[in-house]
Amino acid sequence: MKVNMPLVTLLSGAALGVGVLVASMLSPSSTASASSTGATSPPSPAFTVTAPPPASTASGTAPATTPTTASATAPTSAPATAPVVTPTSASAAAPATTPAATGSSSTSYVPPQADYVAQVNGGGAAVAISVHKGKAVAYVCNGHAVAAWYRGSAANGKLNLTGKNGARLSVAYGSGKATGSVTADGVQFNFSAPMVHGVLPTGHRKPGLYEATATVHGVKIKAGWIVLPDGSQVGSVEYDPNSAIPPTAQAPLLNLTTGTAQYDGVTLVASLISGLTGSGF
Numbered sequence: 001m002k003v004n005m006p007l008v009t010l011l012s013g014a015a016l017g018v019g020v021l022v023a024s025m026l027s028p029s030s031t032a033s034a035s036s037t038g039a040t041s042p043p044s045p046a047f048t049v050t051a052p053p054p055a056s057t058a059s060g061t062a063p064a065t066t067p068t069t070a071s072a073t074a075p076t077s078a079p080a081t082a083p084v085v086t087p088t089s090a091s092a093a094a095p096a097t098t099p100a101a102t103g104s105s106s107t108s109y110v111p112p113q114a115d116y117v118a119q120v121n122g123g124g125a126a127v128a129i130s131v132h133k134g135k136a137v138a139y140v141c142n143g144h145a146v147a148a149w150y151r152g153s154a155a156n157g158k159l160n161l162t163g164k165n166g167a168r169l170s171v172a173y174g175s176g177k178a179t180g181s182v183t184a185d186g187v188q189f190n191f192s193a194p195m196v197h198g199v200l201p202t203g204h205r206k207p208g209l210y211e212a213t214a215t216v217h218g219v220k221i222k223a224g225w226i227v228l229p230d231g232s233q234v235g236s237v238e239y240d241p242n243s244a245i246p247p248t249a250q251a252p253l254l255n256l257t258t259g260t261a262q263y264d265g266v267t268l269v270a271s272l273i274s275g276l277t278g279s280g281f
Contacts, residue, residue, distance in 0.1 A: 109175045110157035111195075115275045116178040117207050117228060118193030126226040126234040127191050128209035129159070129171060129178050130275035136161060137273050137281065138169050139209050139224050140182045140189065147224065147236035147248040148184035165245050197276060199229050205256040205272075211280065212261070212268040213241075222246075223261070223268055225254045237263065 116129045125142035136154040138161055141147040150161035150169045159171040163184070171180035179192045196207045210225040220242075225235035235251030252261040254270055261268045273280030 108157075110173070111175055113275045113278070114173065114175075114178075115196050115208050116173065116193035117196050117209070117226060118191050119228065119234075120182070120189035120191040122189075125184075125189055126228060127182055127189070127193060128226045128273075129169075129173070129193060130209060130273050130280070131159075131173065132275040132278045132281050135281050137209070137275075138171075138182070139211075139226065140169075140184050141224060141226065141234055141236035141248075143234045143236055143250050145248055146185045146187055147238060148182075149224070150182075194229075196229060201256075205254075205259060209273045209280075210254060210259075210270040211273060212270045214263070214266050214268050216264050216266045221263070223251045223263070223270075225251060225261075225270060227254070227256065231256065 111131070112133050114129075114131045117126070119126050120140070125140060125146060127138065127140045129136065129138045131154045134154055136150075136152055136159050138150040138159070139148070140150075148163045148165070148167035150163045150167065152159070152161040154173075157173055159169060159173065159178075159180070161169040161171075163169070165185060167182075167184045169180065169182045171178050171182075173179075175195070177192055177194045181188055181190045183189075199207050201207070205227055207227050207229045210227060212223045214221055214223075219239055221237050221239055222241035223235060223237045225233050227233045233254055233256075235254060236248050237251045238246040238248050240246050252263045252268070254261045259270050261270065271280060
């Protein structure tokens with residue numbers, strides 16, 4: 001059978017047209033799909049941009065951290081400053097007051113045991129005073145007719161003692177010296193006597209007040225010597241010391257090595273009257 005060529009050609013063209021039509025119809029779908037994909041893409045970046053929330057979270061954390069640090073620092077700083085400054089200031093003030101009080105106390109200190117020795121103002125006589133736990137013994141003499149013993153109480157750094165024949169002694173004493181006046185046999189002397197503790201002895205005898213009693217030719221005598229810091233001495237002897245107005249005379253020289261003296265063939269043995277040890281009280 002003979003094929004009609006024009007018909008074949010026509011059918012081929014129709015088939016081609018249908019193919020082109022189908023292809024053109026499918027193409028918008030792809031484009032739309034592509035478009036749809038392209039439209040959907042932007043959200044992806046938008047979602048990616050959402051990554052800043054972590055940054056926002058971070059910045060949110062930062063404030064939380066900052067207050068924490070600030071509050072941690074503030075408490076630490078405040079306690080440290082308050083306790084350190086206030087107590088230090090207070091404790092610094094306290095010591096300043098204490099030394100002042102101590103210095104004042106030291107100035108008015110009255111020793112319970114003390115010995116004082118000196119020549120009176122103008123010389124010619126010497127005075128010795130010993131204080132021991134509220135008691136006092138004193139002696140003044142000029143090595144001749146003037147001699148007087150005093151005994152009594154000591155209180156608050158003051159001595160007001162009396163002796164025979166109107167003898168009186170008024171003294172203020174402390175840790176360094178004793179000052180005052182003394183009257184014996186109608187003669188008044190003023191003096192300032194240093195404390196003799198710690199003064200090196202001369203010839204084995206410390207400076208201070210020494211006494212000795214004995215009976216010479218049937219008469220009781222009492223001798224007193226005042227040994228001064230330089231080793232010199234002044235002494236007198238009383239006859240019948242228990243009488244109202246005992247006669248006096250110059251005492252023999254006291255041997256500072258042996259602590260003895262010779263008087264009309266009688267050996268006098270001297271003993272120390274000491275406020276420091278209490279001997280002779």
